Amino acid sequence: MLKKERHAFIIKQINLHNKVLSADLATALNVSEDTIRRDLMELDDSRQIVKVHGGALSKSFHYPFQHTDIYAVDAKKAIARKAIGLIKSGMMVLTGGGTTVLEMMQALPQNLAVTVFTISPLVALQLADHPLVTVILIGGEFSKDSQVCVGSQVVNYLHEIKFDICFLGTNGISIADGVTDSDLNIVHLKKAMINASNRLVIMCISEKLNSVQRMNVCPLAKVDYLITDLDPDNQVLDDYREKGIQLY
Amino acid sequence: MLKKERHAFIIKQINLHNKVLSADLATALNVSEDTIRRDLMELDDSRQIVKVHGGALSKSFHYPFQHTDIYAVDAKKAIARKAIGLIKSGMMVLTGGGTTVLEMMQALPQNLAVTVFTISPLVALQLADHPLVTVILIGGEFSKDSQVCVGSQVVNYLHEIKFDICFLGTNGISIADGVTDSDLNIVHLKKAMINASNRLVIMCISEKLNSVQRMNVCPLAKVDYLITDLDPDNQVLDDYREKGIQLY
DNA sequence: TATTACTATGCGGTTTTATGCAGGATTCAC
DNA sequence: GTGAATCCTGCATAAAACCGCATAGTAATA
Numbered sequence: 001m002l003k004k005e006r007h008a009f010i011i012k013q014i015n016l017h018n019k020v021l022s023a024d025l026a027t028a029l030n031v032s033e034d035t036i037r038r039d040l041m042e043l044d045d046s047r048q049i050v051k052v053h054g055g056a057l058s059k060s061f062h063y064p065f066q067h068t069d070i071y072a073v074d075a076k077k078a079i080a081r082k083a084i085g086l087i088k089s090g091m092m093v094l095t096g097g098g099t100t101v102l103e104m105m106q107a108l109p110q111n112l113a114v115t116v117f118t119i120s121p122l123v124a125l126q127l128a129d130h131p132l133v134t135v136i137l138i139g140g141e142f143s144k145d146s147q148v149c150v151g152s153q154v155v156n157y158l159h160e161i162k163f164d165i166c167f168l169g170t171n172g173i174s175i176a177d178g179v180t181d182s183d184l185n186i187v188h189l190k191k192a193m194i195n196a197s198n199r200l201v202i203m204c205i206s207e208k209l210n211s212v213q214r215m216n217v218c219p220l221a222k223v224d225y226l227i228t229d230l231d232p233d234n235q236v237l238d239d240y241r242e243k244g245i246q247l248y
Numbered sequence: 249m250l251k252k253e254r255h256a257f258i259i260k261q262i263n264l265h266n267k268v269l270s271a272d273l274a275t276a277l278n279v280s281e282d283t284i285r286r287d288l289m290e291l292d293d294s295r296q297i298v299k300v301h302g303g304a305l306s307k308s309f310h311y312p313f314q315h316t317d318i319y320a321v322d323a324k325k326a327i328a329r330k331a332i333g334l335i336k337s338g339m340m341v342l343t344g345g346g347t348t349v350l351e352m353m354q355a356l357p358q359n360l361a362v363t364v365f366t367i368s369p370l371v372a373l374q375l376a377d378h379p380l381v382t383v384i385l386i387g388g389e390f391s392k393d394s395q396v397c398v399g400s401q402v403v404n405y406l407h408e409i410k411f412d413i414c415f416l417g418t419n420g421i422s423i424a425d426g427v428t429d430s431d432l433n434i435v436h437l438k439k440a441m442i443n444a445s446n447r448l449v450i451m452c453i454s455e456k457l458n459s460v461q462r463m464n465v466c467p468l469a470k471v472d473y474l475i476t477d478l479d480p481d482n483q484v485l486d487d488y489r490e491k492g493i494q495l496y
Numbered sequence: 497t498a499t500t501a502c503t504a505t506g507c508g509g510t511t512t513t514a515t516g517c518a519g520g521a522t523t524c525a526c
Numbered sequence: 527g528t529g530a531a532t533c534c535t536g537c538a539t540a541a542a543a544c545c546g547c548a549t550a551g552t553a554a555t556a
Contacts, residue, residue, distance in 0.1 A: 003514075024430075139388065144377065282505075
C-alpha cells in the first residue's frame with residue numbers, strides 16, 4: 001500500500017470518527033505503529049489533522065467556532081499578559097467568562113500545569129489544546145446573554161470547593177461602590193465565586209474604571225489584585241492603591 | 249510496444265484501480281522500471297495522474313481531501329432534519345456531542361420550546377441564539393479529545409433526572425454488537441445518558457453503519473430510533489428494522 | 497541506402513525514501 | 527507511585543528514485 005493511500009484512509013477515518021488511535025490504524029493497515037506515527041506527523045504538519053498522544057483528532061471538530069472580533073483586544077491582551085504572572089503551577093484556578101479571561105487563557109504558557117475551573121464553555125474550549133491544564137467545566141443553566149453557566153446549581157457547586165485564585169472580568173468598578181454588575185444571575189454567581197476563592201483578581205480595561213452598574217458584587221476590600229491595561233503607577237489608579245489593592 | 253500504448257495502458261489501469269505500482273507495470277509491460285518511471289513522470293507532468301513514491305494514483309484520489317471541512321455535512325444535515333421531527337415542545341431533551349448533534353441543534357426550529365440538557369459546550373453555544381430553548385450544560389471534567397464533559401460528576405448528575413428523549417451520535421453500530429464506541433469515558437457517559445432517558449435516538453451516517461468499535465455501549469434492544477441519511481426503506485437497514493427499531 | 501539527428505530505453509552506481517526495530521525516555525491511567 | 531502504553535532517536539535495510547551514459551531504435555533526408 002502506498003503512503004498516500006494510507007494518508008487518505010487515515011483522513012477518512014478521522015472524518016468519520018473524529019479521532020483515530022495509532023494502534024488501531026497500525027493493525028487496520030498492517031504496518032508498524034512507527035509508520036502510522038510518521039504518517040500522523042506528516043498530516044499534522046500539513047494541517048490536515050491534529051496529532052495527539054496515542055492518535056489524532058479531526059481538525060474541523062476541534063475548532064468549529066471562529067473567534068469573533070473582540071473589543072479593545074490590545075488592552076485585553078496586555079491585561080492577560082499581566083494576569084498570567086499570578087498563576088503558578090499546581091494551582092486551582094477559578095475563572096469567569098468574558099473576553100479578557102479568554103485572551104488570558106489563550107496566552108497561558110504551555111508549561112503551566114494548573115486545574116482550571118470555569119463557568120464558561122468558551123474558556124473550556126480555548127484550553128482544550130493546552131497540554132497540561134485540566135479543565136473542569138462547572139455546569140448549570142446556560143445564560144444566552146453572558147455565555148456562561150449560571151443558576152443555583154453553579155452556586156451550590158462553588159460552595160463545596162476552595163480555589164487558590166479567582167479571575168474575573170467586570171463591567172463596573174469604582175471607589176464608592178466597589179465591583180458592580182448589571183445582571184442578577186451574574187451577580188449571584190460572582191459572589192459565590194469570590195467566596196470560594198482565597199484570592200480575587202479583577203481584570204478591567206481602563207475604559208470601565210470608575211463606572212458603576214446597577215447591582216453590587218463585592219466591596220473593594222475583597223479585591224486582592226486589580227489588573228488594567230494602564231501602568232500600575234498611573235495616577236488614575238491612586239485611589240485603588242490606597243484601598244490596599246495590588247495593582248498590575 | 250510503443251510509448252503511447254504504454255501510456256494508454258497505464259491510464260486504463262489507474263482508472264480501473266485508482267492506483268498503479270511501478271514494479272507491477274514494469275513486469276506487466278515487460279520494460280524496465282526506469283521506463284515506467286519516466287512514463288509516470290510524463291503523465292504527471294501532463295496532469296493526467298498523480299505520481300507518488302512507488303507508483304501513481306488517480307487524480308481524483310489526491311484532490312478532494314483539502315476541501316473537507318466537516319465531513320459528510322450533507323448526510324448529517326439530512327439526519328438532523330429527520331431527528332428534529334422527534335422533538336416536541338415542552339420536552340426535556342438530552343444530547344451528546346458530535347457534529348451530527350451540532351447540525352441538529354443548528355437546524356432546530358425557532359418556535360420549538362424545549363429544555364436541552366447537554367454535555368457539550370459546543371451544543372450549548374450553538375443553542376445560545378435560539379429564542380425559546382433553555383440550555384442546561386452538564387458540567388464535569390472537560391475531555392480534550394471528545395470536547396464534552398465526562399467523568400463521575402456527569403454520571404452522578406444524570407442519575408438524578410429523567411429525560412424524555414436522548415439524542416446520541418455514534419461511532420459504531422452493528423447488528424451483532426449493538427452500539428459501540430472506542431473511548432472508555434464516553435462509554436460510561438453514554439450508558440448513563442441512555443439509562444436516564446425514556447427514549448433513545450441513535451444518529452448514524454450510513455458510512456458508519458455496521459462498523460464496530462472496541463467497547464460496548466448498549467445492545468440494539470435499547471435503541472428506539474435509528475436515524476441515518478438513507479431512505480428508511482433501504483434494504484441495508486432491514487436487519488435493524490427486524491430488531492424492532494424505528495427507522496427514519 | 498547511408499548519414500545524421502534525435503528519441504527512447506536499459507544499466508550501473510549513487511542518493512533518497514520508506515519502513516521496521518531496538519532501546520530508553522516520556523506520558524498516561526489507575 | 528507504578529506499570530503499561532506511547533513516543534523518540536538512531537540505525538539498518540530494502541525499495542525506489544535519480545543520474546549519467548551507452549546503445550538501440552526511429553525518422554528524416556541527402
